[in-house]
Amino acid sequence: DTAVSQTPKYLVTQMGNDKSIKCxxxxxxxxxxxxxxxxxxxxxxxxxxxxxxxxxxxTVPNRFSPKSPDKAHLNLHINSxxxxxxxxxxxxxxxxxxxxxxxxxxxxxxxxxLLVL
Amino acid sequence: AQSxxxxxxxxxxxxxxxxxxxxxxxxxxxxxxxxxxxxPNKGLQLLLKYTSAATLVKGINGFEAEFKKSETSFHLxxxxxxxxxxxxxxxxxxxxxDMRFGAGTRLTVKP
Numbered sequence: 734d735t736a737v738s739q740t741p742k743y744l745v746t747q748m749g750n751d752k753s754i755k756c757x758x759x760x761x762x763x764x765x766x767x768x769x770x771x772x773x774x775x776x777x778x779x780x781x782x783x784x785x786x787x788x789x790x791x792t793v794p795n796r797f798s799p800k801s802p803d804k805a806h807l808n809l810h811i812n813s814x815x816x817x818x819x820x821x822x823x824x825x826x827x828x829x830x831x832x833x834x835x836x837x838x839x840x841x842x843x844x845x846x847l848l849v850l
Numbered sequence: 851a852q853s854x855x856x857x858x859x860x861x862x863x864x865x866x867x868x869x870x871x872x873x874x875x876x877x878x879x880x881x882x883x884x885x886x887x888x889x890p891n892k893g894l895q896l897l898l899k900y901t902s903a904a905t906l907v908k909g910i911n912g913f914e915a916e917f918k919k920s921e922t923s924f925h926l927x928x929x930x931x932x933x934x935x936x937x938x939x940x941x942x943x944x945x946x947x948d949m950r951f952g953a954g955t956r957l958t959v960k961p
Contacts, residue, residue, distance in 0.1 A: 737893075774888075774938055776951040823893060836882060836901040837944060841894040 736760050737842035739824050745848045746814060753810045754845045756824030764788075764832060765807035766825040766839065767799060776823070782807050783829055814849045821846050852877040854943045856952035864960045869913075869928040871955045873941030876922060883924040884942040885915055888954075894940065900924060911935070931959045 737758045746752055758765065766789075767779040781789035782801040796812045807824060824842040831837045857872040875883060885897040898909025905917040911934075915926045924941060936959045941952040 774954040774956075776940065776954075778949065825894075836899075837949075838884070838896055838899055839949065840896070841886075843893040846891075 737824055737826055737840050739822075739842040739845050741845060742843065743846050743848075745850065747850055748814055748816060750814050751810070751812045752814060752847075753808055754822055754824075754847070755806070755808045756842055757806050758824075758826040758840070758842075759805065760826055760840060761828075762826035762840070763804050763829050764827045765801065765804075766827075767807065767809050768823040768825065768841075770821040770823060770844070772820070780807075780809075814847075816849050819847055819849045852879075852881060852943045852945055852948055852950050854941050854950050854952040856939075856941050856955045858955050859953065860956045860958065862958040862960065863931045865933055866930050869926070869931045869935065869957065871926040871939050871941075871957065873924045873926065873952060874922055875924060875941070875943045877943055877945060879945050882944045883915075883917060884944065885909065885913070885924075885926050886940045886942060888938040888940065890937070897926070897939075931957075933959050933961065935959055 740755045764783045766781045768776050770776045779793050780799045785801040798810045801807045821844045823844050825839040827837045827839045853876045855874045883900040886894040887897050888894050897913050898907045900907045900917045908914045913928045938954045940954050943950050
């Protein structure tokens with residue numbers, strides 16, 4: 734009955750590799766997000782999709798490419814991984830109608846801990 | 851533009867004593883305000899939220915927060931800390947698609 738799930742939970746890889754992180758939510762939400770949390774616990778939004786359409790694209794290197802095959806999934810593909818990409822990546826979801834009503838609550842996944850060596 | 855400031859990066863209390871985690875916000879609009887908790891190696895869990903209803907909001911695990919517009923504050927309190935409360939706490943201000951997280955306050959609970 735997991736609400737927002739992410740795979741993998743841990744990812745250790747070499748610099749220069751390409752990797753993907755998957756996110757799925759079974760809450761019936763139609764807005765999904767990717768956040769990056771650095772080693773100092775600072776959380777920064779990267780992307781947001783609403784009904785498979787990109788609505789937020791913060792200043793993120795274009796090595797990061799989100800893909801939303803349907804409303805329940807938002808995957809993050811990272812090309813040419815760099816040391817500075819090491820972080821915890823969180824997926825989140827919410828209901829658009831709640832957001833528009835000013836009552837949005839985002840539900841977070843457990844995080845994917847990425848370590849680039 | 852919105853922003854949120856958590857006034858303490860680290861708070862340490864003894865078990866059974868009150869907890870106060872301070873948060874000030876800045877927003878041009880009437881914002882929604884949240885507190886999230888993150889236990890070690892876990893995701894973020896919603897503790898409570900304020901969305902322009904009652905100014906005193908009760909959350910899970912005995913936490914509550916009071917929205918004070920005049921002071922632009924949304925401090926989180928709990929009357930009696932438990933060891934299991936040790937975690938990182940994030941204050942969040944949100945308006946439409948703009949959701950801003952505070953830098954976090956690490957709560958340590960001593961036996």
